[in-house]
Amino acid sequence: MTTITLPSAPLSPGHDLAGPWQPDLGAGQVQRRIATLIQRYVTVAHLRDRIADLPHQFHHPQPRPWSRINWAAIGPDQVSGMAVEVYCAIVLGSINTEAPIRGYTQASRQYLEHFYPPMAQFVGGTVDALGQVITPGLWELEEKRHTPALTTVYHRLSGQRPTLNPHRARAYQPSGDPRADLYRHGLHRIATEYGATCLYLWMMAYTTGPLQAVLEELLIDEINHMTKFWGFGRWAYPDTSLGMMAGTLTQAMVQKWRQPNLQGSLIHTLRRMTHELAWGQWSLSHRATFLSTFAQVMQVLWRWDQSLTPPYLEGLLGPHSDPGTMAFPRPLGRLTRATELGPRAKQQLSR
Ligand SMILES: [Fe+2]
Ligand SMILES: [Fe+2]
Numbered sequence: 001m002t003t004i005t006l007p008s009a010p011l012s013p014g015h016d017l018a019g020p021w022q023p024d025l026g027a028g029q030v031q032r033r034i035a036t037l038i039q040r041y042v043t044v045a046h047l048r049d050r051i052a053d054l055p056h057q058f059h060h061p062q063p064r065p066w067s068r069i070n071w072a073a074i075g076p077d078q079v080s081g082m083a084v085e086v087y088c089a090i091v092l093g094s095i096n097t098e099a100p101i102r103g104y105t106q107a108s109r110q111y112l113e114h115f116y117p118p119m120a121q122f123v124g125g126t127v128d129a130l131g132q133v134i135t136p137g138l139w140e141l142e143e144k145r146h147t148p149a150l151t152t153v154y155h156r157l158s159g160q161r162p163t164l165n166p167h168r169a170r171a172y173q174p175s176g177d178p179r180a181d182l183y184r185h186g187l188h189r190i191a192t193e194y195g196a197t198c199l200y201l202w203m204m205a206y207t208t209g210p211l212q213a214v215l216e217e218l219l220i221d222e223i224n225h226m227t228k229f230w231g232f233g234r235w236a237y238p239d240t241s242l243g244m245m246a247g248t249l250t251q252a253m254v255q256k257w258r259q260p261n262l263q264g265s266l267i268h269t270l271r272r273m274t275h276e277l278a279w280g281q282w283s284l285s286h287r288a289t290f291l292s293t294f295a296q297v298m299q300v301l302w303r304w305d306q307s308l309t310p311p312y313l314e315g316l317l318g319p320h321s322d323p324g325t326m327a328f329p330r331p332l333g334r335l336t337r338a339t340e341l342g343p344r345a346k347q348q349l350s351r
Helices: 027-041 044-052 054-059 084-098 101-112 117-124 138-143 146-158 178-205 209-236 242-258 266-276 284-305 310-317 343-350
Strands: 133-135
Touching: 027 178, 027 209, 027 284, 044 054, 044 209, 044 284, 054 117, 054 209, 054 310, 084 146, 084 178, 084 266, 101 117, 101 138, 101 178, 117 138, 138 209, 146 209, 178 209, 178 242, 178 284, 209 284, 209 310
Parallel strands: none
Antiparallel strands: none
């Protein structure tokens, strides 16, 4: 059930996936292209399809195949409304952020495996007694295609190999309250997948042809992961509310204020992202279209979120009675490192 229900209308001449294209796009045209892309890729129906796919992925994890891309045909003439140098700086920032995917997946696996082994396996795969990865998770398999794809894009646009300065993933840091740790970590993961979704959609609005086709694949992956993480979080924390989220974010801000070098907080991530993406080189209209993309995507997420009622989520993922119990059906095969599992999860595994 890895089908994607995206409309595949044939493109008329002078049009691409975002609508009419021309070599000197103005801000208004870019805004219209963003709206078209959102209508095409980020719909409530599509998000519902992506969360409904999660139980299937626990049993039969299958990376979504990408369409054939004409890599050799990618060129600077496929960027409009933005200097190619600025575009390349954004691509480089994305590469540095995407690169440490193994670190991201293993930290997430450790936060999850005490409570939700199938989800831990979905993100981080299986590991041996020393914590070495035996088989990568589906999230990692899909995400690890992004860095090489963006590296090729950078090379095709600039004629040079990128000089990498990969971000260092924040390691698993338990505080003694695993439920609160998982909540904070999950919020952070959802925020980064949402950020990547908005970034690649926004970049698609300024591009066309084979370059846009690469970003389309990245975008579809990010929407899929964002939706699964968000929906799973809604199921795992049915009592979550705006107040709870605001409280966690405020706590992160206070922590950041006390320890300015603290890595991994949302504020740190936001600051790092804007620095990485060369925000300083963006024009006012780039900033406006970027922020408007975030607002428009959030509107759809919010509408979809209204449908994530406890009965609906329990119908998909199983009853949510006790956070220590793996309520939904477990996937086949070995799950995670048994020595690190909580007592309830261990009981489940030994059944
Ligand atoms: Fe990614
Ligand atoms: Fe991602």
